[in-house]
Amino acid sequence: MARLSVNINKIATLRNSRGGNNPDLVQVAKDCERFGAQGITVHPRPDERHIRYADVFDLKKIVTTEFNIEGNCQEQKFVELVLASKPEQVTLVPDALGQITSNHGWDTIANQAYLQDIIKVFKDAGIRVSIFVDPVVEMVEAAATTGTDRIELYTEAYATQYLQNKEQAVAPYVKAAEVAHKLGLGINAGHDLDLHNLKYFSDNIPALDEVSIGHALISDALYYGLENTIQMYLRQLA
Template sequence: MTRLSVNINKIATLRNSRGGKEPSVKEATIKCQEFGAQGITIHPRPDERHITRKDVYEIKPLITTEFNIEGYPSEDFLKMVIEVQADQVTLVPDTEAQLTSDHGWDTWKHLGFLKDVIARLQEAGIRTSIFVDPDEKAVEGAAEIKTDRIELYTEPYASFYSIDRANAIEPFVTAAKIAEKLGIGVNAGHDLSLDNLNYMYHRIPNLEEVSIGHALIADALYMGLETTIKKYLDCLK
């Protein structure tokens, strides 16, 4: 079964735009899980433009499924995720000012650094995932780092899906097969939507989790959060 983890960053972005408490990320955490989401994803950034450090600690007691925290592995970030005991930490190579994640790790270039970070998180009992492009060498590097999983950066797939979906999905299928052969779990995320999710799901049989935020929250504006989550879950059947 492929699990759906809902990224609630956009809920926090909307809240922060008015400087108040609404919409509540705590209520969103509760409702997403009640409506069927099998995980909650957040990506706290240093400038706190959406999810804040306070949110991280306030959300944790509300998790009844899985808590996936994404971020660049700075010392502050690592201390925080270990302290709250995230179920999974997904490491991304983002700079502080980056608008959104737009590439995966060069796993060989950062091998020593990532290997130390992964070992530290695993020692704390946290499942680890590394954000990578659908590239054979990047996946092989992830195996050397001994991460539990990789998260395939799926924006290129989403961008070319409407043009040639068979070619768009091919490198992701290849990368997923290599990961499976090397004993690494496969997650996916970025720009997945109701349009393209089911096609990916049926072509990557070892896909363990998808993390979806922007498209899902946008759809919820029109259809409602409960209906939207159910529609995304239907894509994973």
């Protein structure tokens, strides 16, 4: 069974919209774990429009499952943040400055030398590393040469195509995951996975370790409640 890591960025967005500390990000993280989540994910950005750098240290003190920090490792402040907070996992995402949300994986061929160097920095600090990749076999193969422990399959294309042709939508992910598994890489996935498409994805991806879900899960919680929503997502992964 793949593990569910809840991305709480949207909780921070809501909090920041009014100032103060409502909703309480730390309490929400505790509640997510209490309701069954097996990890907490945050994706701080330089403008701190949702997760603030101070949040990372507050969360590190209380997260008892797996703490996963996503972000752009080409930002030195991000690198320093991760090394100072030492989460269980760092997920390296090739975001541009000011980008609203992640929209592509690494070109692991063109950035091979850079990724080898930066991944070593994190692994030397005892932090497991995952890198964001598109479901392209060549990119997965090159990822295996970087020293990363895992890849995170970027699933927007799957989610977009799912309603039209789910077999076609999942096919490149199945192939990429098979290659990753043969090469000894762990497999995470995330972006636009939801209650409609998660089970089919999980059922068809071999050796899936973890999914990170934020926007859809938090949106569903407005209707179903946070505890019930987390349980609903866990059932999709069973």
